Amino acid sequence: MTPVLSVQNLRVEFPTRRGVLTAIEDVSFDIAPGEVLGVVGESGAGKSITGTAIIGLIEPPGRIASGQILLRGQRIDNLPPDEMRRIRGKRIGMVFQDPLTSLNPLYRIGDQLVETIATHTDLSASQARQKALALLTEVGIPAPETRIDNYPHQFSGGMRQRVVLALALAAEPELVIADEPTTALDVSVQAQIIALLKRLCAQHGAAVMLITHDMGVIAETADRVAVMYAGRIAEIGPVREVIKAPLHPYTRGLMGSIPSLTHDSDRLVQIPGSMPRLTAIPSGCPFHPRCSTCRSPGSIA
Amino acid sequence: MLAFIIRRLLQAIVVMLTVALIAFTLFRFVGDPINMMVGIETTNEERAQLRQDLGLNDPVAIQFARFVGNAVRLDFGNSYQFKTPVIDLIADRFPATMELAIASAIFSLVIGIPMGVYTALHRRSWLSNIFLAASLIGISLPTFLIGILLIFLFPVTLGVLPSFGRGEVVRLGFWTTGLLTASGLKALVLPAITLGLFQMTLIMRLVRGEMLEVLRTDYIKFARARGLTDRAVNFGHALKNTLVPVMTIAGLQLGSIIAFALITESVFQWPGMGLLFLKAVQNVDIPIMSAYLLLVAFIFVTINLIVDILYAVVDPRIRIDARAAA
């Protein structure tokens, strides 16, 4: 079966005055239809850039330097801007971190929903509004008939993110990229939103690329997980396996550093050192300066 | 909403009273009003009598109250130079200044906003660079110099468009307008451009700056991620969000246009209030000076007030919060 998304050897570069910065290098993974792929890593590891590259929103002078992105077997990384625009929203949806800044404060959410629906379908204005109401109900907004005419600042953080989800799913995309969707929310609300995301995507048959730095969320929600470090994928595999038996020393370090609720320890476990800056990535395997099990610096784990 | 308006009104009144105080101090204490009003032949008894009649021996507070009371009734006394009521002189010249100010405001908005939008959307095009270079020159040239250069170019070298005066005017009730005659319109062109050029470049840079900021926001990114057309993103979302703060500042600029009109009126000998004030300063005609001060303060304060209210109407965050706070 063709994967919904297939990323092959993707490399994204940013020319700066100090030279060319490689944000992500040799990134490859597939997402099967309806599957939830978690992408996990520290800040700066390249997770967001990967998501942004897939949906084609890398700002110049940044660019996709090499590699391919295939949506259901069809290349999308080299499409002309207008065709890429048609894919956005309709076939790939994206949700960002901060629901407050994701919504235009001057427009009612109903107008923003109807606009998105109208762009991608041929529904009439009243039909689009009906659909918007249905979407709001689906994401769990109470009293949608009144709230559809509210402005974004009249909603709480969690409610806003639900609206954002409704907007992202409005045109029924096949793939939803969720970039840290719960980081800006209260802990109590985070679980609700993640559950909602998973349920909606399952219902609409959409695959999910869930980007987060929170391993707990991945463990609960994802089918497979890709661990990123310094712009590359360190390890990728089914969630259970990666958590139980990590292969890459970085992943092992990550798993080992999660504090346990069950037994006491005197110190929190840490991976020594810190992730290198993008301008100073060591050659070969980028983790090798911090790696305790590394045999030869040049090999890739 | 009502509470918001009332609060702003009170602030406005406080500002006006402060300015009135300054104008009054000017009026009463700079130089001796009596000596400036009368000729040399007037005897000392007559001066003393005049002083008494005009109430100049009363306590300062009472004089101030009287001053404010008179001001509200638009009575500013008589001009030292012309011996006629100041308010008549100002009313006579008010239409000239207003027409000039409005013409240049329209010019600056109609040209400035599209230029700003263009340079924000097409950052690297050669036309944008030309606009930006022109804008830099626009804010570097003092208004009077622009006027001089325009005079040099059109009336002197090319022989078109008049270099001074207002042309023929038509009287409509208490208003005189130059807009209904060909010579009046021709006379308006150069002064309006002179006055409006500075504002135009300001607006252009403002719109550009705001729009670039807006284009960087998350909601624009999200709008693009939803596949909205460039037109919807740039003009539906970005432009609307840009214009809201731009509008406030543009509104405030209208006030400065009325003040800067002074300079343009001087260059082109345009018979407006500004020119009147200028001559008053040169001849130390205090009544006109203090009246002009109050008038300009009033115009500024009113414009600020209107702009604030307008802002509240357009930005739903403020409107709803204001209602909630009321």
Add this chain to the structure above:
Amino acid sequence: MSAAENPPEILMRRPSRLRAIIDSDLVYSFLRSKVTIAAAVVTLLIVLAAIFAPYIAPKNPYDLTQISILDSDNPPIWMEGGQSPYVLGTDDQGRDVFSTILYGSRQSIAIGLMATLFAGMLGIALGLIAGYAGGTTDAIIMRAADIQSTFPAILIAMLIDGVSRALFGEQRNETVVFWVMVLSIGLSFWVQYARTVRGSTLVEKNKEYVLAARLIGIRPAKILFRHVLPNVVGPVLVIATINLALAIITEATLSFLGLGLPPTQPSLGTLIQIGQKFLFAGEWWIAIFPGITLAALVLAVNLLGDWLRDALNPKLR
């Protein structure tokens, strides 16, 4: 990997301060932009020319023994009727236009600089006081700032000038005029400095080290000086360059309107005013050359200000 093979960075020499400055973003962006370099060169030229005016000018146009009415109304040297040494022509009194520009630039730059300095010092001082003292003092200063900023600077400058005219009478001597202009222009521009500095002061005031310093007994003035000022240097510099351009424009405008420097000791603005009368008579050089000089000066200062603003803006890095 032993320590011997990859010596840690600490052992490497730290680059000298000079190297650090040369490598810094500031200098980089300066050298990168040809426009900015050109602007700096132009500014420098005009400033130097102004400073050394007495040595460069062919004739001192304000020394009555050096001008000859016979040489009046000459056009620039490249036109018919022009004669040396009057490179840019002469006015109706026989004064050499090039020389008048040199002397005029002196006045324009001098007043512009002093007024900006005055506005800066006043604004910074008031900002520090308002921020640190808080309460009524702060409220009064900020109210004054609000009221003043509803009016354009030029009106305020005109007002102060008008008042001085009333107080001192018409026959004010030239030094008085100079300082009155510095005062009036400076007074109309302090607000921006004050607001920025006040903001920074408020931020610093609430930090713990200030409380700690006060407990030990260090005087507030010293605390503010040491800690707030370094933070505001950047924004203040940016405001100052914009202000310098505006100050020069304001002075020129006031002189043009007849409220500034008199024809006996003119600035570029006064020169343009004098020249306006001769435009229609065909003697355009009397107004246009000072005009070009003024425009070039302000443009150059603005470009430098733009560069400084972009270079110091953390968001654009």
